[in-house]
Amino acid sequence: MTLSKKYSTSIIASIIVVVLAIGIIFQGSTAETLEFDPTVAAVNDLEIEATFHFVGFGDLELRTFSVYQQISGFKKGEAVSFKLSGLAGIDKIGLYKLSDKSAQQRFGSENDPINKFGITVEIVQNEQVLHEFKYKECRMEDYKVNTLFDADETFSGKTKFAIVDLFVFECKGYEPNTPLFEKLVQLVKEADTTSTMDLVPGVTWKEHKSFQSKGFKP
Numbered sequence: 342m343t344l345s346k347k348y349s350t351s352i353i354a355s356i357i358v359v360v361l362a363i364g365i366i367f368q369g370s371t372a373e374t375l376e377f378d379p380t381v382a383a384v385n386d387l388e389i390e391a392t393f394h395f396v397g398f399g400d401l402e403l404r405t406f407s408v409y410q411q412i413s414g415f416k417k418g419e420a421v422s423f424k425l426s427g428l429a430g431i432d433k434i435g436l437y438k439l440s441d442k443s444a445q446q447r448f449g450s451e452n453d454p455i456n457k458f459g460i461t462v463e464i465v466q467n468e469q470v471l472h473e474f475k476y477k478e479c480r481m482e483d484y485k486v487n488t489l490f491d492a493d494e495t496f497s498g499k500t501k502f503a504i505v506d507l508f509v510f511e512c513k514g515y516e517p518n519t520p521l522f523e524k525l526v527q528l529v530k531e532a533d534t535t536s537t538m539d540l541v542p543g544v545t546w547k548e549h550k551s552f553q554s555k556g557f558k559p
Contacts, residue, residue, distance in 0.1 A: 383407075385466060386466060386467065387464060387465070387466050387471075388404065388464075388465040388466070389404070389406045389407070389408075389409045389425075389462065389463075389464065389465075390402070390403075390404050390462070390463040390465055391403045391404075391406055391409075391425055391460060391461070391462050391463075392460070392461045392462075392463075393435075393436075393458055393459075393460055394458055394459035394460070394461070395458045396457065396458065401435055401436075403427075403432055403433065405427045405428060405430055405432055405433070406425045406426060406427035407426065407427045407428070408424065408425070408426035408427065409423070409424070409425055409426075409462055409464075410423060410424040410426075411423040411474070412424060412509075414512075414514075414515055420511065421476065421511065421512045421513070421514055421515050422482065422509065422510065422511045422512070423462070423474075423476070423509075423510055423512075424507060424508065424509050424510075425462070425507075425508045425510070426505060426506060426507045426508070427505065427506060428503055428504070428505060428506070429486065429504045429505065429506050433506060436481075436484075436506075436508060439481055440481055440484035440508070443480065443481045443484075444484070456480045457478045457479070457480070458479055458480075459475070459476060459477050459478070459479060460475075460476040460479050460510060460512070461473065461474070461475050461476070462474045462476070469521055470520050470521060471519070471521060472517070472518075472519055473517070473518040473519070473520060474515055474516075474517055474518075475515060475516045475517075475518065476510070476512040476514075476515040477512060477513055477514055477515065477516075478512060478513035478514070479510045479511065479512040479513075480510065480511055480512075481508060481509070481510055482509045482510060482511040483507075483508075483509035484506070484507070484508055484509070485506075485507045486504065486505070486506055486507070487504075487505050487507065488502055488503070488504050488505070489502060489503045489504075489505055490502035490503070
């Protein structure tokens with residue numbers, strides 16, 4: 342690689358760092374700006390939390406994705422890919438810049454750090470992580486923007502339209518995890534080993550605080 346190409350790559354990386362930083366700074370205002378809560382329509386109050394881990398300039402946490410769909414990767418040896426979709430907003434400005442550069446293929450080698458970021462997707466309920474997916478060495482495979490509307494109702498002004506982003510990612514692999522299950526197993530083990538001498542008279546070991554956790558009782 343020539344000096345001019347190295348310099349160009351450095352400039353591109355610097356630009357992305359800036360826009361990602363802007364996205365991080367403004368992500369907290371997105372819900373107020375759009376007047377939209379992505380958990381309102383979710384059954385059981387589920388929430389999607391996606392964290393992008395970029396080598397060299399930190400994490401970008403987004404909670405405004407309404408759709409998470411794993412396309413492939415469950416079977417051994419199968420390519421790993423998944424989709425994230427949600428309302429367009431300033432919190433996603435870093436991903437927009439990444440999609441621009443990915444579409445124009447200006448990053449060259451796949452060993453470039455910007456093409457090997459990690460992504461953690463969590464399914465959350467009542468502040469507890471039900472299921473977690475840790476993707477490694479990811480790149481943006483596709484990006485589309487779509488407008489959702491209610492036919493004549495939207496054009497007559499009775500309802501509003503929504504501009505929605507759809508991001509598709511491909512990764513080298515992923516690690517699924519169920520942290521709440523591991524926590525419950527540990528709590529049961531602790532309850533099994535609780536001495537009856539430690540219990541208040543009339544209280545069984547299943548009612549002991551070491552067995553119970555927030556939001557879960559036997």
